[in-house]
Amino acid sequence: MKLTKESTQGIAYNGKTIKELLEERDKRTAKSGYYYGLKELELYKGDPMKLELFFSRLLAATIAGRETTRMISGSPQIREVAELATGLYTAEGDCVLQSTGIIIHIPLMGEVIKWMINQDYEHEEGIHDGDIITSNDNVIAGMHPPDVYDIIPIFYHEKLVGWAATVIMEAELGAVAPGAMSSAASERFLDGIRFSAEKTGENDVHYKSFERRVRSGVRLPDLFLLDRKGALAANIKVREDIRRIIEEFGLDYFIEAQRELIEIERRAQLERVKRRTVPGKFHVPVTFENYMTKTFVPPHHAIDQIRLVPMDFIIQPDGKYFLDLDGAGPWGWHPSNTTPSSMRGAMCLLLSQTIAYTGAANEGTMMCVDMNLPYDSYVNPSSKNIATGNLFSFPINGGGAWLRLQSMAFFSRGFVEECIAGSPTSATFGMSGKDHYGNDFGFLMTDIAGTCGSGAFAIRDGLTGHAPWQPVSDMGNVEVWELFLPLSWTGRGLLPNSCGWGKYRGGFSIMATWMVYKSQLLGLDITPVVLLDKIYPNSGMFGGYTGTGPFYKMVEGANTETLLQEKLPLLHHYGHPLNPDMEKNIQGRHLLETSRGVSIPGVFRHGDWLQVHYGQQAGGFGDPIKRDTGLIKKDLDSGLITLEISGKIFGMAASYDEHREEWIIDQDKTIKLREEKKKERLRKGIPVKEWWKKRRKDLLQGKMPELMKDMYNCSLDKGEHWSRNFKSFWMLRDDFTF
Amino acid sequence: MSKITYNKEIIGDLMDGKLDWHRTKAIISGHKDEDRFEKHLEALSERTPWKEKILLPLTDELFIVAKGTERIIKCRCGYEYGDYRENWKLSALIHVRETEEEINELYPYPSKPDPQYCEIREFYCPGCGTQLEVETVPFGYPLVFDFLPDLDTFYREWLKKPLDNEKEFKDLTYDVIKCWAKEG
Numbered sequence: 024m025k026l027t028k029e030s031t032q033g034i035a036y037n038g039k040t041i042k043e044l045l046e047e048r049d050k051r052t053a054k055s056g057y058y059y060g061l062k063e064l065e066l067y068k069g070d071p072m073k074l075e076l077f078f079s080r081l082l083a084a085t086i087a088g089r090e091t092t093r094m095i096s097g098s099p100q101i102r103e104v105a106e107l108a109t110g111l112y113t114a115e116g117d118c119v120l121q122s123t124g125i126i127i128h129i130p131l132m133g134e135v136i137k138w139m140i141n142q143d144y145e146h147e148e149g150i151h152d153g154d155i156i157t158s159n160d161n162v163i164a165g166m167h168p169p170d171v172y173d174i175i176p177i178f179y180h181e182k183l184v185g186w187a188a189t190v191i192m193e194a195e196l197g198a199v200a201p202g203a204m205s206s207a208a209s210e211r212f213l214d215g216i217r218f219s220a221e222k223t224g225e226n227d228v229h230y231k232s233f234e235r236r237v238r239s240g241v242r243l244p245d246l247f248l249l250d251r252k253g254a255l256a257a258n259i260k261v262r263e264d265i266r267r268i269i270e271e272f273g274l275d276y277f278i279e280a281q282r283e284l285i286e287i288e289r290r291a292q293l294e295r296v297k298r299r300t301v302p303g304k305f306h307v308p309v310t311f312e313n314y315m316t317k318t319f320v321p322p323h324h325a326i327d328q329i330r331l332v333p334m335d336f337i338i339q340p341d342g343k344y345f346l347d348l349d350g351a352g353p354w355g356w357h358p359s360n361t362t363p364s365s366m367r368g369a370m371c372l373l374l375s376q377t378i379a380y381t382g383a384a385n386e387g388t389m390m391c392v393d394m395n396l397p398y399d400s401y402v403n404p405s406s407k408n409i410a411t412g413n414l415f416s417f418p419i420n421g422g423g424a425w426l427r428l429q430s431m432a433f434f435s436r437g438f439v440e441e442c443i444a445g446s447p448t449s450a451t452f453g454m455s456g457k458d459h460y461g462n463d464f465g466f467l468m469t470d471i472a473g474t475c476g477s478g479a480f481a482i483r484d485g486l487t488g489h490a491p492w493q494p495v496s497d498m499g500n501v502e503v504w505e506l507f508l509p510l511s512w513t514g515r516g517l518l519p520n521s522c523g524w525g526k527y528r529g530g531f532s533i534m535a536t537w538m539v540y541k542s543q544l545l546g547l548d549i550t551p552v553v554l555l556d557k558i559y560p561n562s563g564m565f566g567g568y569t570g571t572g573p574f575y576k577m578v579e580g581a582n583t584e585t586l587l588q589e590k591l592p593l594l595h596h597y598g599h600p601l602n603p604d605m606e607k608n609i610q611g612r613h614l615l616e617t618s619r620g621v622s623i624p625g626v627f628r629h630g631d632w633l634q635v636h637y638g639q640q641a642g643g644f645g646d647p648i649k650r651d652t653g654l655i656k657k658d659l660d661s662g663l664i665t666l667e668i669s670g671k672i673f674g675m676a677a678s679y680d681e682h683r684e685e686w687i688i689d690q691d692k693t694i695k696l697r698e699e700k701k702k703e704r705l706r707k708g709i710p711v712k713e714w715w716k717k718r719r720k721d722l723l724q725g726k727m728p729e730l731m732k733d734m735y736n737c738s739l740d741k742g743e744h745w746s747r748n749f750k751s752f753w754m755l756r757d758d759f760t761f
Numbered sequence: 762m763s764k765i766t767y768n769k770e771i772i773g774d775l776m777d778g779k780l781d782w783h784r785t786k787a788i789i790s791g792h793k794d795e796d797r798f799e800k801h802l803e804a805l806s807e808r809t810p811w812k813e814k815i816l817l818p819l820t821d822e823l824f825i826v827a828k829g830t831e832r833i834i835k836c837r838c839g840y841e842y843g844d845y846r847e848n849w850k851l852s853a854l855i856h857v858r859e860t861e862e863e864i865n866e867l868y869p870y871p872s873k874p875d876p877q878y879c880e881i882r883e884f885y886c887p888g889c890g891t892q893l894e895v896e897t898v899p900f901g902y903p904l905v906f907d908f909l910p911d912l913d914t915f916y917r918e919w920l921k922k923p924l925d926n927e928k929e930f931k932d933l934t935y936d937v938i939k940c941w942a943k944e945g
Contacts, residue, residue, distance in 0.1 A: 297919050298793065298795065299793060301817065301910050301911075301915050302910070302911040302914050302915055302919070303908060303909050303910035303911040303912075303915075303930075304906075304908070304909045304911075304932075305907060305908050305909075306905055306906055306907065307905060307907075308898055308899060308902050308905065310899055329878075329899075331899065338911075340911065340914045340918055428907075428908075431907060431908045432908075434818065434820070434821075435817050435818055435819065435908070435910065436797065436798055436801075437772070437776075437797040437798045437800070437801030437802070437818070438793065438797060439775060439776050439801075440775060440785060440788055440789050441789075481776075481821065482775060482776065482777075482778040482780075482785070483778060483785075518870070520869055520870075521870060524867065526821075527778070556872075557874060557875040557877075557878040557879060558874060558875075558878050558879040558898075558899050559873075559874040559879055559881075559897045560897060561896060561897045561898055561905065562897070563895045563897065564820075564894075565820040565821050565822065565893065565894060566820075566822075566891070566892040566893055566894055566895060567895065568867055568881075568895050568897070569874075569881075569895075569897045571868055571870055571872055571873075572872040572873075573872060574870060574871045574872040576871070597870075600869040600870060601869075615871055617871050617872045636870065636872070638872060644821075645821055646822075646891050646892040646893075647892070648892070649891075651778075671866050672866070672867075700890075701889065701890030701891070702890065704854070704856065704883075704885040704890045704892065705854065705885065705887070705890045707856050708853075708854025708855060708856045708883075708885045708887075709854060709855060709856070710854060710855075711850060711851050711852070711853055711854070711855050711884075711904070712851070712941050714855045714857070715938070715941060716941070718901065721901070722901050727877070727878075727900050727901055728877055728878060730878075731877075731878060731899065731900055731901070734899070735901065748903065748935075749903060751935045751938065752903035752904070752934070752935065752938060753903065754938060754939070754942040
């Protein structure tokens with residue numbers, strides 16, 4: 024049904040246009056404070072079990088849709104790591120519920136639908152049963168371009184009653200650098216293939232022109248197209264289930280019940296906050312390092328910058344959350360700015376895993392979060408031409424820091440089991456060149472989802488295989504990855520001595536070791552997921568430390584053939600920190616990279632080596648010298664820590680019993696060691712007032728690197744209350760700059 | 762459905778990390794107990810060697826307690842910090858890890874913070890030498906006031922048990938700093 028602007032008959036179920044519907048929703052919600060003006064929940068009051076049954080039917084439809092996709096997709100990213108989710112939206116574009124999966128996208132796919140409504144697609148493009156819409160334009164909405172949204176309208180008896188949407192993360196987008204999150208994309212024109220809420224098919228079939236465009240636009244078109252077909256299958260499955268559900272419950276019930284589910288969730292979220300947290304104000308600084316001189320960008324974008332985003336998190340008396348990012352530094356020509364849309368995605372992801380985890384998170388959850396995202400800043404750029412390859416950087420970095428803040432509220436309320444230290448980092452890399460079949464290829468490595476160590480909990484150690492941004496953490500099977508990539512896995516293991524120390528330690532992250540396999544040309548791009556290199560994040564809690572970050576080690580021109588012929592040791596893991604196996608066993612040009620967002624100046628071939636530590640810089644919890652000696656012994660026996668760490672960090676004395684093949688704790692010596700540690704602290708610790716005077720002098724004399732001065736000056740210039748507080752703390756003049 | 766509740770022994774074991782995983786998992790996965798805060802305070806009061814009433818646990822070692830008409834922060838060891846609206850770190854001891862040796866002790870691998878850009882600030886209790894917090898922040902960043910609770914709103918509006926001697930919800934840290942500046 025294509026309408027002219029003069030049409031009075033809209034496509035929505037009640038004869039209105041969907042724009043009218045959206046306006047009505049906004050008006051009724053704003054006027055009453057309740058979603059759609061629903062002060063009374065008539066359906067819930069009348070028959071709560073019927074509403075529960077209805078909810079279960081909808082949820083089952085989205086989960087079935089998601090699982091259908093996994094059976095169709097060819098990408099290991101989907102089949103193994105499960106980087107996808109399927110959601111159901113009202114005709115106005117509000118999320119009613121979503122399947123399991125990458126739940127960060129709950130509000131964002133709805134934003135794309137609302138964008139289409141506001142752009143008047145109903146009249147301009149026409150919206151028909153069977154249409155397929157594809158979008159990965161993050162200026163409209165989204166977390167980063169590889170998260171491709173496929174959306175279809177749901178018609179019932181020729182009237183629009185809702186939308187089904189599926190998000191799938193792609194491994195390749197044809198960007199300026201390989202993979203899907205290019206370090207070298209400094210403006211959106213370099214992000215790779217883009218669909219701006221475009222109609223890519225009709226009558227449930229993709230256009231041939233769309234397929235041709237994909238084939239010429241990305242490095243792995245088959246996977247991209249299979250994913251689109253998988254997403255379409257998921258959406259059709261949801262659509263057909265929804266039609267059956269409407270037949271069973273009736274259209275009026277379907278419409279009204281969805282609204283009640285959103286309003287119920289809004290009220291539930293406020294109630295959860297009031298029952299599990301403590302109101303007040305929390306603070307943490309978040310920084311971003313963008314070294315654009317280390318990657319391939321136009322000369323006028325080749326600028327190194329560090330940017331500060333101070334974060335105030337306020338739990339308000341009414342139970343709403345308020346995120347105030349006053350003082351956020353300016354945006355820049357790099358891939359790691361963020362947008363209000365990706366900020367909403369971040370909050371959705373975090374809330375739905377930490378407090379709104381009932382499986383019912385939806386638009387109502389998000390109505391309980393307000394934000395101050397200063398315009399023309401790092402978190403709300405004024406340009407629509409920004410690169411969006413890594414909008415994820417703030418959600419991961421700032422989100423990981425925010426986890427720790429909310430945890431303090433849980434802790435104070437007594438819900439210690441929900442308290443977890445921060446885990447703000449992630450690491451991955453893109454690659455391109457020739458694969459092991461001799462074909463051109465490109466790929467974003469995403470086994471990280473299951474390889475990061477979490478922050479410590481308040482009552483137990485952190486987890487291995489935890490990524491806040493991917494709730495269904497899974498690193499995938501090596502054998503499947505090896506089918507797709509010219510890499511041979513020679514090792515996967517935890518890196519000893521690398522977690523966040525504390526009374527409870529953070530989880531260990533995995534180090535992967537690969538030999539380049541049958542590729543004659545492999546280029547690497549260290550994807551700038553999070554940019555915490557020189558300045559580590561503040562992720563430890565209550566005396567725990569921040570854990571070790573990611574790093575990448577490589578050997579170009581390796582002597583692997585000789586090693587194989589002479590049957591000498593190859594490379595399987597890191598080895599001893601002071602005498603690593605890579606340096607010990609492999610000859611060639613050794614490369615090391617720690618900072619994120621660089622194109623590696625090397626060309627790798629069959630027999631070369633690559634090692635990546637997926638350190639998440641997750642925090643420990645509590646004073647390390649209060650750690651239970653039994654837990655330390657367990658880590659010693661498992662080879663996760665060394666005796667040196669046991670003594671220096673935990674103050675525990677132990678010796679190895681060769682006969683029993685285990686570590687024996689010396690309890691008396693440990694008590695003495697710990698007492699000595701405390702005395703040492705009292706000796707070396709100085710009153711904060713003395714430190715303040717010294718540091719103030721340093722600041723007044725400008726004793727800091729130029730990048731840091733620039734970082735502070737930019738935030739002092741942009742911030743209001745943050746700037747005042749900074750100057751008040753250091754007793755600086757109102758016009759102070761570095 | 763009857764309301765979920767746990768006795769204070771279970772809550773105590775949970776906070777001490779001594780509850781077996783089977784029970785802990787059930788608490789994590791189950792409906793939350795509505796009287797947790799009260800039980801938690803009861804269990805805490807048995808674990809602190811002083812008499813003041815705990816109003817709010819701030820960390821695993823620091824507590825906001827009622828002392829006369831004031832509300833102060835107190836360490837488990839008994840050491841008393843100032844008004845809860847001042848950042849307690851102002852009254853702590855501090856040590857900044859600045860040398861390569863000190864950084865390498867925590868971070869033996871190639872990825873590690875650069876002390877020119879990043880401060881690792883350790884805060885110790887002057888009373889017992891416990892490491893109360895570690896700040897890993899940009900060099901020169903003000904001390905982080907991690908959490909200023911809105912204590913009266915919490916007790917009055919959320920718990921429906923208003924506290925005596927209501928205090929303004931206000932950060933008093935800068936008043937202390939002003940005094941330091943005056944001292945020269």
